[in-house]
Amino acid sequence: MSIAAVKKTTLKPKDYKSDVSVVWCPGCGHYGILNAIYRALSEAGVDPSQLISISGIGCSSRSPYFINSYKMHTLHGRAGPVATGAQLARPDLAILVLGGDGDGFSIGGGHMPHMARKNVDMTYVLFDNGIYGLTKGQYSPTSRPEMKAYTTPYGGPEEPMNPLLYMLTYGATYVAQAFAGKPSVCAELIKGGLEHRGFSYINIYSQCPSFNKIDTIEFYRDLVEAVPKDHDVTDLGAAINLARQSSEGRAPMGLLYKADRPTLDQRMHAMVEGVNGRPDYDLNQIIDLNRP
Amino acid sequence: MEKKDLVIRIAGEGGEGVISTGDFIAAACARAGQEVYTFKTFPAEIKGGYAMYQVRTSLDPLFNQGDTFDILCAFNGEAYEVNRHRLVPGTAFVYDYPAGDFEPEIPDGVIAYPIPMSQTAKDMKSYRSKNMVALGALSALFNINEKTLIEVLIDKFKSKGPENLSFNLEAFHKGKELAAALGKKDLWRVADPVPAKDVLIISGNDAVGLGAILGGIRFYSAYPITPATEIAKFVAVHIPKVMGTLIQAEDEIASISQVLGASYAGKRAMTATSGPGLSLMGEMLGMASMSETPVLVVDVQRGGPGTGMPTKHEQSDLFLAIHGSHGDAPRIVMAVEDVGDCIHMTVEALNLAEHYQCPVILLSDGSLAFSTQTVPAPKPGAVKIVERKRWDGTGEYKRYQASPDGISPMADPGTPQGMHVATGLEHGPAGAPNHSPPNHEAMHRKRFGKLKTVVDFVAPTQVDGEGQADVGIIAWGSTIGVVREAVARLRADGIKVKGFYPKLMYPMPVAHYEAFAATCNKILVPEVNFQGQLSHFIRAETAIMPISMTICGGVPFTPIQIMNKVREIL
Numbered sequence: 001m002s003i004a005a006v007k008k009t010t011l012k013p014k015d016y017k018s019d020v021s022v023v024w025c026p027g028c029g030h031y032g033i034l035n036a037i038y039r040a041l042s043e044a045g046v047d048p049s050q051l052i053s054i055s056g057i058g059c060s061s062r063s064p065y066f067i068n069s070y071k072m073h074t075l076h077g078r079a080g081p082v083a084t085g086a087q088l089a090r091p092d093l094a095i096l097v098l099g100g101d102g103d104g105f106s107i108g109g110g111h112m113p114h115m116a117r118k119n120v121d122m123t124y125v126l127f128d129n130g131i132y133g134l135t136k137g138q139y140s141p142t143s144r145p146e147m148k149a150y151t152t153p154y155g156g157p158e159e160p161m162n163p164l165l166y167m168l169t170y171g172a173t174y175v176a177q178a179f180a181g182k183p184s185v186c187a188e189l190i191k192g193g194l195e196h197r198g199f200s201y202i203n204i205y206s207q208c209p210s211f212n213k214i215d216t217i218e219f220y221r222d223l224v225e226a227v228p229k230d231h232d233v234t235d236l237g238a239a240i241n242l243a244r245q246s247s248e249g250r251a252p253m254g255l256l257y258k259a260d261r262p263t264l265d266q267r268m269h270a271m272v273e274g275v276n277g278r279p280d281y282d283l284n285q286i287i288d289l290n291r292p
Numbered sequence: 293m294e295k296k297d298l299v300i301r302i303a304g305e306g307g308e309g310v311i312s313t314g315d316f317i318a319a320a321c322a323r324a325g326q327e328v329y330t331f332k333t334f335p336a337e338i339k340g341g342y343a344m345y346q347v348r349t350s351l352d353p354l355f356n357q358g359d360t361f362d363i364l365c366a367f368n369g370e371a372y373e374v375n376r377h378r379l380v381p382g383t384a385f386v387y388d389y390p391a392g393d394f395e396p397e398i399p400d401g402v403i404a405y406p407i408p409m410s411q412t413a414k415d416m417k418s419y420r421s422k423n424m425v426a427l428g429a430l431s432a433l434f435n436i437n438e439k440t441l442i443e444v445l446i447d448k449f450k451s452k453g454p455e456n457l458s459f460n461l462e463a464f465h466k467g468k469e470l471a472a473a474l475g476k477k478d479l480w481r482v483a484d485p486v487p488a489k490d491v492l493i494i495s496g497n498d499a500v501g502l503g504a505i506l507g508g509i510r511f512y513s514a515y516p517i518t519p520a521t522e523i524a525k526f527v528a529v530h531i532p533k534v535m536g537t538l539i540q541a542e543d544e545i546a547s548i549s550q551v552l553g554a555s556y557a558g559k560r561a562m563t564a565t566s567g568p569g570l571s572l573m574g575e576m577l578g579m580a581s582m583s584e585t586p587v588l589v590v591d592v593q594r595g596g597p598g599t600g601m602p603t604k605h606e607q608s609d610l611f612l613a614i615h616g617s618h619g620d621a622p623r624i625v626m627a628v629e630d631v632g633d634c635i636h637m638t639v640e641a642l643n644l645a646e647h648y649q650c651p652v653i654l655l656s657d658g659s660l661a662f663s664t665q666t667v668p669a670p671k672p673g674a675v676k677i678v679e680r681k682r683w684d685g686t687g688e689y690k691r692y693q694a695s696p697d698g699i700s701p702m703a704d705p706g707t708p709q710g711m712h713v714a715t716g717l718e719h720g721p722a723g724a725p726n727h728s729p730p731n732h733e734a735m736h737r738k739r740f741g742k743l744k745t746v747v748d749f750v751a752p753t754q755v756d757g758e759g760q761a762d763v764g765i766i767a768w769g770s771t772i773g774v775v776r777e778a779v780a781r782l783r784a785d786g787i788k789v790k791g792f793y794p795k796l797m798y799p800m801p802v803a804h805y806e807a808f809a810a811t812c813n814k815i816l817v818p819e820v821n822f823q824g825q826l827s828h829f830i831r832a833e834t835a836i837m838p839i840s841m842t843i844c845g846g847v848p849f850t851p852i853q854i855m856n857k858v859r860e861i862l
């Protein structure tokens with residue numbers, strides 16, 4: 001039961017702002033993404049009491065504090081599994097996960113495949129700034145080797161990963177990419193993710209003017225390229241081909257892939273139905289199985 | 293002469309039917325009204341290797357696996373080699389001979405019953421009936437109630453078809469005849485049947501699973517690890533019946549994270565693991581302390597550190613359970629004594645987590661995990677469920693608002709106007725980040741302060757004995773059962789000894805310890821770990837200077853070991 005079923009409102013984007021003041025640096029791309037989230041929530045009409053925003057640790061992971069909803073600010077890398085537990089416990093609510101590239105793909109990288117392949121019904125917005133912002137500028141799994149940073153004074157010794165390719169191959173059922181400089185595109189894709197029933201992954205490039213000196217707003221603007229109009233979002237092969245371009249200096253912007261697959265909670269529900277589960281099940285029946 | 297309390301050890305190679313033979317005997321004795329306490333060791337190998345199953349049975353309550361066996365049934369040469377040093381005068385020794393793979397030397401005074409188990413099975417053209425031949429022989433020799441034993445076999449084999457059943461029964465009767473032909477030459481005899489009691493026969497791990505279901509869990513996240521995995525297996529079968537969910541996570545960090553998420557979302561939630569998994573959960577347990585989220589972790593301890601001795605018993609996670617997280621991270625730690633505790637203390641631990649909104653760690657151990665015991669059948673209607681305090685929906689909601697008992701109401705997501713953050717950052721009453729020193733201190737006082745009443749919420753300790761004693765024994769976990777028997781036997785010998793059994797390990801009920809110690813000249817603390825972990829806490833938290841007694845060979849204490857030590861320090 002993703003947001004199609006949750007209680008609706010007609011709140012304005014500003015009504016999703018909490019009273020905690022935003023603490024990011026001037027010029028940070030995260031502002032654009034946060035505004036897009038407010039718009040997406042408003043356009044999707046999600047009642048704040050029906051939403052749990054969940055994050056790990058990082059600049060981007062502060063986002064839930066700024067959103068009017070139920071929220072969990074957890075540990076570095078662990079937003080995904082925390083959200084999985086919350087979703088399975090309350091499949092009637094909407095779940096929004098917010099975090100950075102370090103949070104999601106470095107320390108939390110072990111969880112990503114499993115949320116995707118299990119098709120946990122949630123929307124994961126990854127603020128991809130190619131750097132660790134909160135710890136003041138170390139290279140991340142999406143940093144380009146050209147980048148000189150805190151722990152890479154001579155440039156990076158590693159190749160970056162391609163988040164879209166990962167999520168497509170892990171089995172995510174909604175995969176999109178945008179850029180913080182295009183808030184309306186971001187909002188539309190996030191709204192689409194909220195409305196999609198299943199695991200939605202939205203990678204959003206976000207400039208970090210304080211620490212990532214090479215992935216500037218101009219760099220991203222030139223990098224992104226709208227997904228071709230004739231792209232078939234149900235064609236995984238075509239989506240993978242588009243995703244591969246990100247590693248070749250042309251990053252697709254838009255919805256790459258969307259598939260209909262039973263969600264984890266739907267499958268769990270089928271199990272309950274299979275055994276005729278009921279809240280007042282007679283526990284004596286379980287006890288009696290253990291008699292000598 | 294009839295001995296009421298006896299121990300039958302069956303040993304052989306994994307896959308030879310050692311375990312099922314033990315299970316049949318245990319169930320038959322329970323159906324004949326006897327108490328049963330079993331103990332088994334599995335091979336670490338996937339297939340084959342030495343396996344042992346020991347059944348202790350008596351009309352009186354049993355608290356441990358006994359000092360040694362009275363009857364050894366050896367299926368092969370390895371089983372004989374491993375156990376031959378314990379063949380003392382008076383022991384009955386049933387073994388596969390002739391045509392087995394060994395020819396034992398029978399020590400003086402040992403009563404030998406050679407039974408051609410393999411040969412009989414071979415004659416029947418079924419190697420797999422070897423254990424049925426042994427079972428028949430054991431039944432005839434030691435008065436294991438034939439009627440209940442056959443009922444158990446029928447229940448077990450009926451689903452496999454009438455031919456399978458009659459074949460197994462035939463092997464059973466052959467074993468009986470072979471034994472009868474040898475004639476009874478020892479004194480060991482299971483008591484005659486009495487009316488069966490309202491009991492379950494259940495392992496420690498299954499009992500935790502049953503306690504979890506009775507305790508109302510609706511979410512369980514699992515990651516496989518010896519010796520805890522069977523808990524998840526039990527819960528997986530039954531939790532959908534009560535409309536709950538079990539998920540297997542990608543690792544223990546994910547499983548505790550999922551539990552925290554489900555609990556925030558309003559469900560009673562838990563996981564179970566062993567030491568390596570608990571180590572991985574440390575950071576998230578701190579998050580649960582900080583965000584005041586109820587979570588239960590059952591730790592079925594095994595030999596450590598590192599991968600350690602996965603299939604072996606140890607009580608060495610007390611340090612980890614109490615302090616295994618960074619910062620000042622309050623939690624509640626309980627330890628079970630026996631399989632009965634596994635049921636009702638799991639319920640209690642869930643209640644504690646919900647009431648105190650903090651992590652609770654319930655310690656079990658490798659010796660209880662697979663030990664099946666007769667326990668009174670629980671009554672679902674009598675199970676007390678304590679719900680978390682929930683916001684009543686009036687006024688402005690502040691999640692971490694101070695309150696006299698330190699417990700602030702929670703609001704389930706979906707509740708209108710209840711929106712709040714669960715956060716691992718230090719925070720003020722409404723949850724907003726707040727790093728001011730006075731706030732941090734006030735919040736610490738809230739989180740630790742609320743635990744002051746735990747000692748009244750549960751029965752924290754038990755005292756065994758009255759008046760003044762020469763030696764007081766403080767024991768925790770499954771060692772308690774061994775000490776109970778040692779204390780009773782020492783007292784019967786006129787020695788002044790008392791026992792003290794903490795079930796609540798943290799917060800430590802210091803006053804209870806000190807009141808007990810004041811009645812004893814010396815305090816002995818036996819535990820199955822190298823460092824003397826409980827002794828350490830006793831020295832740190834109380835004025836008591838205990839004598840630490842530790843073993844760490846991967847097996848539990850025996851009563852005689854404790855008795856000898858008490859005599860030595862008297």
Ligand SMILES: Cc1ncc(C[n+]2csc(CCOP(=O)(O)OP(=O)(O)O)c2C)c(N)n1
Nearest residue numbers: 057058059060076100101102103132133134
């Ligand atoms: C277990 C643990 N290790 C390290 C950290 C320190 N840490 C906090 S945020 C962060 C990286 C943040 O980068 P990212 O997730 O990309 O988010 P951003 O700040 O760039 O938005 C690190 C390493 C931590 N909080 N916890």
